[in-house]
Amino acid sequence: MPAPCSARPADAGFVLVAVLWMLAALATLASIYSVYTLNTAVASHVFDDRMQAEASIRAGVELAAFRQLTVPEPQRPAQGHFSLRVGRTRVSVRFLSESARIDLNAAPPDMLAGMFAAVGVPADRAKIFADRVVGWRTRGEANAISKEAKLYADRRIAYPPRQAPFDNTLELALLPDIPEPIVEKVLPLATVSSGRAAVDVRSADRQVLSALPGMTPEILGQVLKARAGGATDDRQLLAMLGPAKEHAAIDPAQAIRAEIEVEFDQGRRVRAEVVFRLKDGGDDPYDLLYWRDDFDGPMQPA
Secondary structure, X not given: OOOOOOOOHHHHHHHHHHHHHHHHHHHHHHHHHHHHHHHHHHHHXXXXXXHHHHHHHHHHHHHHHHHHHOOOHHHOOOEXXXXXXXXXXXXXXXXXXXXXXXXOOOOXXXXXXXXXXXXXXXXXXXXXXXXXXXXHXXXXXOOOOOHHHHHXXXXXXXXXXXXXXXXXXXXXXXXXXXXXXXXXXXXHHEEOOOOOOOEEOOOOOHHHHHOOOOOOHHHHHHHHHHHHHOOOOHHHHHHOOHHHHHHEEOXXXXXXXXXXXXXXXXXXXXXXXXXXXXXXXXXXXXXXXXXXXXXXXXXXXX
16 A cells, blocks of 8 residues: 655645744733733722722711711811721811801902902902902893903903802913912912801911901911910900901801811822711701812822
């Protein structure tokens, strides 16, 4: 019988190349799968951290609201701090009356001018800036172009003044004449959530108190010294303001700002700032007015 034929060298080479291509393809698929698995695990971990952080922040807000509502309204503190444990996080909360800030929708023009002067703006410029704030929030007459709207049109600004209350303090950046560095300095002093013109003398900082019409350096120094000593009661503190007391208050505000830091067991930290309004009745103890945390973009330490 004839001897069996052996495979030709060309056929053997083709088979070898095909096997090598298959092995390369399998290696590529394995690499893609490993990257996909790793990315999925990372994404899942980030999602879990965010869920835990949001739960911890909300727990801090809930407890801050609870601490206010369990105290009779006249005795509610203007500020405070506490910490708690939630899951795998430690939560630190510092809360402050929102009336410690100047409300852009309620403050009179002279207080607004004082707010700008408190960050170093000369008095004449501070008055112009205050006029821009008032012009933005003031409703114009029906079927008429207001003086403020004409100013925007003459300067070829692509939008008119809102002519309605500020929705957010960041709208200050939309006002003509006010430089961005001034807006950045004013933002920590301003709010749109307190709903009242009066400033809480018990918790407002030095710059906010200095913005009160009628305030003098001497009165400001005395008030801050008395407040730091802790021996002066609220009514005495209010009386010390002299003519500035017409723009101050000592009764608790319904709006509260909470600065919250969430620290995970592995050391990661997430900061948040939440403004809420207390409700003395109904199913929910508060309404959320503002929420920002590090997942929306890095925040400065509280």
